[in-house]
Amino acid sequence: MVRGKKKAVQKVLSTTEIQNIKDERKELQSVLQESEGAGIGTAAEQLDKSMIKRQIRRFDRVLEEATPGRLTGQQKDALSKREKELIDKFQEGLPTRYEMDHPAKCPGAVKKHQRWSSTNKHLISEWRNIQRTLRPGEEISIEQLRKDGARSKYI
Numbered sequence: 001m002v003r004g005k006k007k008a009v010q011k012v013l014s015t016t017e018i019q020n021i022k023d024e025r026k027e028l029q030s031v032l033q034e035s036e037g038a039g040i041g042t043a044a045e046q047l048d049k050s051m052i053k054r055q056i057r058r059f060d061r062v063l064e065e066a067t068p069g070r071l072t073g074q075q076k077d078a079l080s081k082r083e084k085e086l087i088d089k090f091q092e093g094l095p096t097r098y099e100m101d102h103p104a105k106c107p108g109a110v111k112k113h114q115r116w117s118s119t120n121k122h123l124i125s126e127w128r129n130i131q132r133t134l135r136p137g138e139e140i141s142i143e144q145l146r147k148d149g150a151r152s153k154y155i
Contacts, residue, residue, distance in 0.1 A: 012129040013066040015137040025059040068133040079130050086127045097146040
């Protein structure tokens with residue numbers, strides 16, 4: 001057993017990632033269909049059809065595993081509750097908007113953000129997955145969670 005490794009969080013794909021995979025899959029299927037009727041000595045004969053079929057199966061497996069499924073009301077409630085907990089936790093150490101916009105007036109703000117980001121890395125990925133599951137295509141950025149901050153504190 002390896003120490004120090006955390007359990008990997010299953011990534012939920014965004015709507016654009018899902019659409020890109022579907023488009024690639026459709027393109028591979030059309031290439032495969034076009035090569036079916038190819039004669040001897042043509043370029044289509046040179047295609048590795050088994051490799052194309054493997055790629056299509058791999059796309060199918062990725063879509064099945066990383067696409068958010070149907071949720072019950074209880075699951076939605078639990079996810080939204082966890083999302084609110086994560087947002088509250090994020091806002092505790094997250095540098096304010098003013099700190100990030102004026103790093104010369106707020107020494108250490110960049111390091112503070114980097115430290116915060118590395119500390120909350122696994123929570124951020126969990127939060128993104130929750131957003132993609134609850135509201136696909138309507139995810140919000142961490143930047144929108146920043147508080148405005150008081151100017152007078154640094155002037």
